Amino acid sequence: MGIPGGSAPSTRLLLLPGTLGAGLIGLSLWLGLSHGTPLRCFSGVAVGLCFVSAGIAAWRLRPRSRTGPWMALLGLVVLTSHLNDGLMLPTSMSGRELITLFGTPANWLQVPVAELLFLAYPSGRLRTTAERRLVTGAFALGAVAAMVMLATKTPVPICGGWCGPSPLQLVADPQLYLRLRSVFMTGTVVLAAAALALLIRRGIRSTPRQRRLLRLITLAAGLTVLLFAATQLFIVAVYTGRTGITPTVFLFETLTSWLAAITLPLAFLAGLLRQRLAFASVGTLVGRLEHVAANTVEAALAETLRDPTLRVAFPTEQGWIDVSGHLFHPPSDGSQLLTPLGDPPVAVLVHDPSLSEDRQLLDAAATAVRLSLENARLHAQVQAQLTEVRASRxxxxxxxxxxxxxxxxxxxxxxxxxxxxxxxxxxxxxxxxxxxxxxxxxxxxxxxxxxxxxxxxxxxxxxRPAVLTDQGLAPALAGLARRSGICVHLDVQVTERLDPLVEITAYYVVSEALQNIVKHADRADACVRAVHRAGWLVVEISDEGPGGATTASSSGLSGLADRVTAVGGQLQITSPPCGGTHLRAELPCA
Incomplete structure (x- = not known):
């Protein structure tokens, strides 16, 4: 039973391509074994069968994607074309003209359908205007080529006895037929190369998650186009008399067909396997959530959905906030999509656009983490309140x-x-x-x-010392050390002006510390060090006094701790009894 991605097609609808494919396969086997070449018969039938069966399976398992119907259609087109060109049926055979009438258009529709499949993978929908124009041009070229070929198709010497005339023939000129066929074949090679270029460009511009999905299909398309171009250009060389027909042509044709028949269904199968693994990881996520903190739910969900860019946002009266409680502004350039969870939404997932094609996976993951997201929302609101308190202070x-x-x-x-x-x-x-x-x-x-x-x-x-306002922290600390009345070893590594609030906070930390040394440390020597590095100002004051200083025992130190915290910093006091006192204040400068 597949993982549904939408309303599954009815059995009658699935039987339609299956019945047509079975009929074409049976007809190909009968004609190939009785009138044609058995080896080419089995090869062509196997290629068509791969596409038809893979398309039906994909259509059943992923009904939201159009890849399945298009893949099944490609299989039917391949089987129909194979009746005309692949079996090498003699022109004298009864019903040969009817096979030519249907097989010739099918032959020219193979490339447009294949281009659509490659460019529309994995959703089956073309995304850009360039892709739509290219596929439209490919189908237009195929339709024109089919009509022209039916009007000019005539026996040519290089085909032997299996290239019969078209039942709709208007012009019986072998050279004109070969020249027109060469032009159309060259056009299909150009369009195939353009499709490959668009696929590569799409991979380059894609997000990491989309790039992983496109990696296999891009490689398959590249190899298929190279073999297809080599085959078509070699045939054109034969038509124009530059070389003779050799078994190499048939070998290249076979390799191209088999490469496309194997890699495209394989790429889709790999996508289904990734989806099943993702659903399995959702089940694992449920067990992990018991041990996951509220602020790490986002990371766990991103890992489960294999989307490193995924963010979780929560609605508040002030706007959106992330799991850390900071204001969050969703991107408006289309690089990510928003999926609300709940009605009204408890949270919003901001994720890679490719995840929208796995709506069932998104819903399953959202259901699994709903309670954890509620806890994460409360945690984010608390963090937002703390952030506002810090900003207010x-x-x-x-x-x-x-x-x-x-x-x-x-x-x-x-x-x-x-x-x-x-x-x-x-x-x-x-x-x-x-x-x-x-x-x-x-x-x-x-x-x-x-x-x-x-x-x-x-x-x-x-x-507020005037020297601090006019000259900065280093001269102000130097003056403070001179006026302290004790021996102060000063090391200030601050070469630029800092935020005035940070400078005055650092100044008061040193001032209060020196006053405490004078009062309680029996005028012991002091060391003052201030270093500005990596967006932080670190101020350290140490002495060799009796120690035992704490914020609880000193209102001055308690006030310093509040002052340092108010600017977003931290104050650490190390003062063991009889071991001196060491103050360290870390102040953010960014």
Whole structure:
């Protein structure tokens, strides 16, 4: 029992090509054994039988594909043509003119039907305008050639006694007949080569999954076209008198027929085998889903359907999200198709277009993973919420840093400038005060003013150092190390300006760490290292103090952890008792 891909054809419909094929085979065997050449009789019958039987089987197993009916038609055309040209029946035989009347058109229809089969594999449908035009041209050439040959067919010396005249003959000119036949044969070779070129171009432009399906059929088409072209051109050379007829012609004809008869059904059989294996892997997937995490359902489904480009997306109020919770925008260029699962859709599969031809496989896989997809949808929604929380925290941190910059600028340009103006006024006042008591009072005011200005500068510097804004992280860390009051070994490998939020975060990490060393590590030496590499800024601070530092025991470290997390980074604290403290902050710069 085949895997259905649509409504199966009725038995009566399948019997039609089978009955016609059986009748043609029986007629060929009877005529071939009694009047023709037995070896050529069996060879031609076997080729036609391969196509007819494979076509009926393909039609039954894959009713959605048109390959089966076309393959069966090719078998009937081959058998009909074989009656006329393959058996070498004598012209004096009763009924020979009727065989010529049907066999001649069948002979010229073999190539168009074969081209359609190769180009339309595996669905049986032509995809591009170029393919449709080529096949239309091939059928038009075949129809014209059949009518012209029936009007001009006449006995020629190179055929011996089996090339009889057409019952519809209008012109009895052997040379004209051979020249016209040569022209039409050359045309079929050109069209066959063009079909091969289109098949190769399709393979180059295909997705990896489609390319695997086309690999065998492209190889078969290439070999078939080469042998067919060699046979036809050799026959043309015989017709034009450039060479004599030899057994090589019949050998090439036989090889071409057998190659097409074996490879095309074999390629379709390989496709059916791949489909059955895919259905078997769906059953395996059901067992695997018990041990598959929600965020890996997509990868498991892609492996089962043999489509590495497959994506799973879930509908939300904000749009589509993928299994990681990130916004997902399905491609709109036709490179992938969308298949909704459920009504309303729980999820959407974004997959290779070739998978749409295996709708039954898609439905089976979707049914198998429905519960897992529901879990994956919940996981994706949670991840999307976490992503939004992280983005919100980063926006808050950015807004806070912007506000700090504004406050630092206001203090520097506003209050500090006013205090400096007061200092200048006090200097002028000193020159005008003549009493000792008044001068001492002015001096006291200047000292208090200088203290206030210094405190204001320290406050502004703590909010956001001007050197960090103007010159970058390396000079700011160097100044911080100088002011720390301890010995700091500084190694800064940052050669470019980074995001302001990342720079201020790194600065505060180092500042808080140095303050903790001064307070709790008995002013031990410190090592500060900052490295920008591969889209990350890694800041490390270590000392040889008593250790034991944790975020729970230090509100400063807890605040640093929150600050680092707000920009999408990580803070690691290693501080064993009596083993010193090592802080490592990893900050994303992309």
């Amino acid at each position: 980063q926006r808050i941190a950015t807004a806070a840093d912007t506000e700090r910059q504004r406050l630092e600028r206001d203090l520097h340009d506003g209050a500090q400038q006013r205090l400096l103006g007061i200092g200048l006024t006090l200097g002028l006042l000193r020159n005008r005060v003549r009493g000792t008591t008044g001068r001492r009072l002015v001096d006291e005011l200047e000292r208090e003013l200088c203290t206030a200005i210094g405190e204001l500068r320290d406050l502004a510097h703590g909010i």
